Amino acid sequence: MKLLRQAREVARVDLVVEGRVGETLRVIVPFAVAALLVLPLAQGPNLALLRQVGAAVFWTLAVLFGMQIALRQSANDTDARRDFYALSGVDPAARFLGRTVSGTILLTVFLAVLFLATLALYDPPVAGGDLPALVLAVVLFAYGLAALATLAGEVSAGLRSRGALASLIVAPLSLPLVLGAAQTAAGIGRDAGILSWSLLLLATDIALTVVGIAVAGPLEEART
Amino acid sequence: MRLAAVQPLVVFEGIGVTRDGNALLTDVDLEVAPGDVVGVSGPNGSGKTTLLRLVATLIRPNRGSGTVLGARMGTAETFGIRERIGLIGHEPALVPELTVFENLDHIARLGGLDRTRVMPVLETVGLGGAAHRRVRAASRGMQRRVEIAHMLLRQPELLLLDEAASGLDADASGLIDALTRRVTSSGGAVVTVSHDPAHLDGCTRQLRISAGRLALR
Numbered sequence A: 001m002k003l004l005r006q007a008r009e010v011a012r013v014d015l016v017v018e019g020r021v022g023e024t025l026r027v028i029v030p031f032a033v034a035a036l037l038v039l040p041l042a043q044g045p046n047l048a049l050l051r052q053v054g055a056a057v058f059w060t061l062a063v064l065f066g067m068q069i070a071l072r073q074s075a076n077d078t079d080a081r082r083d084f085y086a087l088s089g090v091d092p093a094a095r096f097l098g099r100t101v102s103g104t105i106l107l108t109v110f111l112a113v114l115f116l117a118t119l120a121l122y123d124p125p126v127a128g129g130d131l132p133a134l135v136l137a138v139v140l141f142a143y144g145l146a147a148l149a150t151l152a153g154e155v156s157a158g159l160r161s162r163g164a165l166a167s168l169i170v171a172p173l174s175l176p177l178v179l180g181a182a183q184t185a186a187g188i189g190r191d192a193g194i195l196s197w198s199l200l201l202l203a204t205d206i207a208l209t210v211v212g213i214a215v216a217g218p219l220e221e222a223r224t
Numbered sequence B: 001m002r003l004a005a006v007q008p009l010v011v012f013e014g015i016g017v018t019r020d021g022n023a024l025l026t027d028v029d030l031e032v033a034p035g036d037v038v039g040v041s042g043p044n045g046s047g048k049t050t051l052l053r054l055v056a057t058l059i060r061p062n063r064g065s066g067t068v069l070g071a072r073m074g075t076a077e078t079f080g081i082r083e084r085i086g087l088i089g090h091e092p093a094l095v096p097e098l099t100v101f102e103n104l105d106h107i108a109r110l111g112g113l114d115r116t117r118v119m120p121v122l123e124t125v126g127l128g129g130a131a132h133r134r135v136r137a138a139s140r141g142m143q144r145r146v147e148i149a150h151m152l153l154r155q156p157e158l159l160l161l162d163e164a165a166s167g168l169d170a171d172a173s174g175l176i177d178a179l180t181r182r183v184t185s186s187g188g189a190v191v192t193v194s195h196d197p198a199h200l201d202g203c204t205r206q207l208r209i210s211a212g213r214l215a216l217r
Helices: A004-023 A023-036 A038-043 A047-075 A080-085 A093-123 A128-157 A162-173 A175-190 A195-222 B048-055 B076-080 B102-109 B115-124 B141-154 B170-185
Strands: B010-019 B022-032 B037-041 B062-070 B085-088 B158-162 B189-194 B205-210 B211-216
Touching: A004 A023, A004 A093, A004 B076, A004 B102, A023 A038, A023 A047, A023 A093, A038 A047, A047 A093, A047 A128, A047 A162, A047 A175, A080 A093, A080 B085, A093 A195, A128 A162, A128 A175, A128 A195, A162 A175, A175 A195, A195 B076, A195 B085, B010 B048, B022 B048, B022 B062, B037 B048, B048 B158, B048 B189, B085 B115, B102 B115, B102 B141, B141 B170, B158 B170, B170 B189
Parallel strands: B037 B189, B037 B205, B085 B158, B158 B189
Antiparallel strands: B010 B022, B010 B062, B205 B211
């Protein structure tokens, strides 16, 4: 109960702060949407090509800009805040879970906006009936990326090159997430089986959660 | 009738802290009993903040042994006692984007404390009228008051003050004194550090730290 209460509170405050600072919605999302325009502007009005590459562009930007969103929270943690959480009796696992949940919500909002912009600019083949499975893939991807970034933030906390190190950890380890999410989305479009790719996403999310909870305490102690 | 011996809250024996090859603290022996107000003075870079972080169990020693609130230093036991320790450090441990009230409410929610105490505590430190001001827009002195309110809300057994009185007006300094009295009267202890020995006048014991070595003043 204490773990869940603390995790919920960490997530709540993260989202309140984000609502006031607005870094995700006011800065990163517009940049990502602007990046969507690069290919159409470079290629010209080749609608067939745009329809074909829409999904690939979406997932590429989802990873690049999603990493920034997911890493932002841990990058903002000062040593004083970490001490505050430690001396407030906040379980490191609760902090990991709370950060992951708030990151998941922010990433899901970001991916929803990016998806709508991709639909408008690239018109990828998506039918209305595909949406539930697509939403599931996006949420599982968002959760996994948020958990991975939170974990990377904890591993690199207190180090001088933490920003670069965290990105280096997240980029390669997000491969199963990108693969699972992109293939699930592609499978929906082709009416192919998506179960194995969805299971890959789910298994990665579960593994990241278990590892994150297990190492949160030892990582905090290692910093002392 | 035999009285039970009073257990010290902090016991350090020959503690040394080294980071990146530099000795930050050397052979520190310290005992803090309930009711003690221990003042430590020393110049900048002498190890005052490191000593406080060591007492707070936020750093672990490389040498020696010790206990804080009964937990052995450098072991997982310290994890369970940290919420009984309060630290007012150099840098305010507040969320700048939240209001004064929201910061304390956050602390209460995290600790499972009675949230109805937040407003009365803010009024005690003279921040009742500033409860809905964002911490980012508050003065340094006001932020210090929020941290004092934080300690009043949490009521730690071991209170650690790092230059807590620096730059405060007489009213705010009085709040620190009242907080100190409250902690010691309920069986706790206070360790306070300052570069200025004049800030340590009310302490029951005064020590001096120089180049990481602690000595009686």
